[in-house]
Structure formats: C-alpha cells, structure tokens
Amino acid sequence: MASYRDSIRRFDVSFLCVMPLVFVYILGSVFLRYAPPNGADFFTPLIYHYFGQRGVFVFGLLLLLFSLVIYSRLKEQKSFRADYIIVVFAEGIVFAVIMVFFLSVVIRSIYPVATSSEKIGFAGVLTVSAGAGVWEEMLFRVSIMGGLYSLILGNRKRYKVVAFFVSLFISAVLFSLAHFFAETPTLLLFLYRFFAGVFLGTLYLWRGYGVCAYSHFVFDVLALVFSNPRATSVP
Numbered sequence: 001m002a003s004y005r006d007s008i009r010r011f012d013v014s015f016l017c018v019m020p021l022v023f024v025y026i027l028g029s030v031f032l033r034y035a036p037p038n039g040a041d042f043f044t045p046l047i048y049h050y051f052g053q054r055g056v057f058v059f060g061l062l063l064l065l066f067s068l069v070i071y072s073r074l075k076e077q078k079s080f081r082a083d084y085i086i087v088v089f090a091e092g093i094v095f096a097v098i099m100v101f102f103l104s105v106v107i108r109s110i111y112p113v114a115t116s117s118e119k120i121g122f123a124g125v126l127t128v129s130a131g132a133g134v135w136e137e138m139l140f141r142v143s144i145m146g147g148l149y150s151l152i153l154g155n156r157k158r159y160k161v162v163a164f165f166v167s168l169f170i171s172a173v174l175f176s177l178a179h180f181f182a183e184t185p186t187l188l189l190f191l192y193r194f195f196a197g198v199f200l201g202t203l204y205l206w207r208g209y210g211v212c213a214y215s216h217f218v219f220d221v222l223a224l225v226f227s228n229p230r231a232t233s234v235p
C-alpha cells in the first residue's frame with residue numbers, strides 16, 4: 001500500500017480529500033445563501049444562472065458519483081484510505097498556523113483584507129473559507145502554477161529550480177492582483193496576498209493540492225474569526 005506521504009501529492013487523492021470542503025461551499029453559497037460564490041469559481045454560478053438550484057444539485061450528485069468512481073479505483077490500487085481526510089485536515093491546521101506566523105513576520109500583522117457592512121455568521125465564514133480553499137487553490141496553484149511549472153520544466157530536469165521560482169512568482173502575483181477586481185488596490189494588500197501566494201505555492205509543490213486547500217481554508221477561518229469578523233474575502 002502506498003504511504004500517505006506519497007499518495008497525498010497525487011491530484012486524485014487530494015480531490016477526494018477536498019470533497020467535504022466542496023460540499024460545504026456548495027451548500028452554504030447556493031442553497032443556504034450564507035455567503036456569495038467565490039470569485040475563482042466559474043462553474044457553480046454559471047450552472048446556477050442557467051439551471052437554478054436544481055442544476056447545482058445535479059452537479060453535486062455528479063461530483064459525488066465521480067468521487068465514488070475515483071474512490072473505487074484508488075481503493076483497488078491501495079492508494080487511499082478514508083482517514084487520509086482527517087490527516088489532511090490536521091496538516092491544514094498545522095500549516096495554517098505556520099502561515100499566520102509567516103505573514104505576521106513579513107507583513108507585521110494579519111491585515112484585514114476586505115470588509116463588509118453586513119456581518120456574516122460562522123456558517124458564512126465556513127462557506128467563504130471553503131470556497132477560497134477549493135477554488136482559489138485550484139485556479140492559482142493547480143492550474144496556473146502547476147501548468148507553468150510543467151511547461152517550463154518539460155523534460156529538462158536541470159531547470160527545476162528555475163521552473164519553481166518563475167511559476168511561484170507569476171502565480172503569486174496573479175493571485176494577489178485578482179483580488180483587486182473587487183476592492184481598491186494598496187501596496188500593503190498586494191504584498192499581503194503576494195506572500196500568502198508564495199507560502200501556498202511552496203506548500204502546493206511540496207504537499208499537493210489537498211493539504212494546500214485545507215491550509216487555505218483553516219487560515220481564512222482563523223483570519224475571519226479572530227482578525228476581522230466582518231471580512232468576507234481573504235487570501
């Protein structure tokens with residue numbers, strides 16, 4: 001049986017581990033309306049726009065079915081166990097705390113990055129954080145950073161360091177700039193999210209999508225609950 005350390009870096013294993021966050025996000029944003037959809041989520045709002053809640057419900061069922069298929073295949077390969085989800089979540093807690101200290105040293109404090117006149121409850125905090133963990137990591141780490149890393153590296157193993165730093169820098173910059181579609185840009189906000197992107201990007205290449213998504217999720221919960229209870233969007 002493959003070890004947890006080796007298995008969790010696989011995208012299919014990470015995908016299964018992240019499914020609880022996906023369903024928390026869909027339930028909270030579409031059906032219970034605790035918080036709006038995440039800006040990096042292009043699929044759920046599109047499905048809702050054309051097919052309503054019923055379409056999103058069907059989408060959720062298809063995700064569940066797809067997850068069961070992946071689970072069956074991984075179980076045959078002995079590459080996944082259900083308790084991996086608990087371990088990934090535990091890793092997410094550890095790395096989220098490390099991320100808090102990292103950004104505190106770099107930026108001096110966890111800056112409240114977005115505010116809203118409407119206070120959201122804890123269910124809204126979970127919804128917002130789950131959406132960020134799932135979709136922002138999928139877009140900026142898996143798609144952009146992972147894509148750039150593979151494109152630059154190719155079959156040239158000697159370019160591994162170059163591929164890492166270039167993909168990390170570009171994905172972190174885009175991650176930070178993307179948030180300014182919804183708010184006034186400032187240098188402090190840019191640096192805050194840039195270094196958050198650097199941390200998460202490094203974590204992604206080291207531990208994989210699942211650990212990265214849960215770390216982002218836990219960090220956002222901590223930031224929203226303890227730093228600024230009115231915040232509705234953080235890195």
